[in-house]
Amino acid sequence: MSYFDNLRTFVRIYELGSMSAAARDQRISPAVTSARISQLESHLGVRLFQRTTRSLTPTEQGRIFYDGACAVLEAVEAAEAGVGDATENPRGTLHIAAPLGVGRRLIAPHVPEFAREFPLVDVRLRMTDRKIDLTAEGLDIAFFLGRPEDSNLRIRKIADCERVLCAAPAYIAEHGHPKTGAEIDRGKHNCLNLRFPGATEFQWELSTPDGPRKFDVQGRFECDDSDVLTDWALQGAGIALRPVFEIAQHLESGALVTVVEDTPPLPVQMACLYTHRRHQDPKARLFMEFMIERMEGAVKG
Incomplete structure (x- = not known):
């Protein structure tokens, strides 16, 4: 197991508050999730979480380590994005969320076209009409209809929908x-x-x-x-x-x-939410531009 995999798993456990939720999020088994945290704790010589049969909470060391781990992962992502022709040939996985109607009609039909144009990018599309938490759910971009509640995120307006x-x-x-x-x-x-x-x-x-x-x-x-x-x-x-x-x-x-x-x-606003760092990620930026161009025409036409 790589150290970066361990860091990613730790960050998702911290954000989701559950090892089983983090395992589902990362598509790994609970045993692998637990092993990664054990490796990190052994390497650092501290406990990162307090575990009971009913709860899992970060220790003081875990809270301190979370900020550092996020900084490391963001630096690695930025470095990878800046290598070579990343803007022309981005790579990696994008986690996208959208309301059911928007996802089914305006985004999902164009994902294969996006994949043909950018074959090194994998797309994970989650469709739901419930409210989502961009950070807690590990999403890169969230499309939505209405008014967002989190003012800490960046908003890109697409159109006013009649x-x-x-x-x-x-x-x-x-x-x-x-x-x-x-x-x-x-x-x-x-x-x-x-x-x-x-x-x-x-x-x-x-x-x-x-x-x-x-x-x-x-x-x-x-x-x-x-x-x-x-x-x-x-x-x-x-x-x-x-x-x-x-x-x-x-x-x-x-x-x-x-x-x-x-x-x-x-009318209701159609827009997408993203964090500042995601706008610097070529694959996230390209996906937004690609989909927005097609969505604007469909909504206005």
């Missing part, structure tokens, strides 16, 4: 065609909601004659997969708030129609 409230003709025939936010407020219609860990009440921000206003919406169905909301809407189960690029084909076919047109949803 959104609509939509429903199937069958739902409208049975429940009526609401024109304003007041007609869907506080349980007056069955609203299909995106639920993820940490979500509380549901509010849809709509554009009214008096400016943006948040409406409390309720519904019988919730899901953490945005595509499921579209499927439910297609089946006449309720009203969904969806980006236009994700449901354009259904709007064109008439399978879904817009509602609440007099107070439409505000």
Whole structure:
């Protein structure tokens, strides 16, 4: 086992707070994970973690060593990126995250093209509609819709995405065609909601004659997969708030129609998050530029 592998494993255990989580993250066995930490501790002559049957916490020496280990790994990555024609022929693995709809429609279809152009780069794409922690989850780039909460990360805006409230003709025939936010407020219609860990009440921000206003919406169905909301809407189960690029084909076919047109949803920002050091990494920078060029056209077109 190389010393750098041991350092990488230590950093991921420290960030994730679990040996088993770090093992899954690095695609190695728990036994290898434990062995790497034991080797590091033997080499340093200190304990890096306090272990019990229920918890694992860094020691004071472990906290000090973490900062140094991160600096070493970042220096190695920078040195590797600067060797030869790294910008022309980048190498290594990229860990990317994206919302399900964005990942499925705007990123995943172009990954093989990127791989053909840059054959030495491996892409690990994780798609989820839940909120993610870029640093804790070991990600290089995270695409997202909405407003990021972590101001310590860099943001590259891609586009403003138009959104609509939509429903199937069958739902409208049975429940009526609401024109304003007041007609869907506080349980007056069955609203299909995106639920993820940490979500509380549901509010849809709509554009009214008096400016943006948040409406409390309720519904019988919730899901953490945005595509499921579209499927439910297609089946006449309720009203969904969806980006236009994700449901354009259904709007064109008439399978879904817009509602609440007099107070439409505000656009949502599509952007990507990355750390300062990742922007210096040629493979990360090239991946962002490659995908953004294609995503801008798809969202605006």
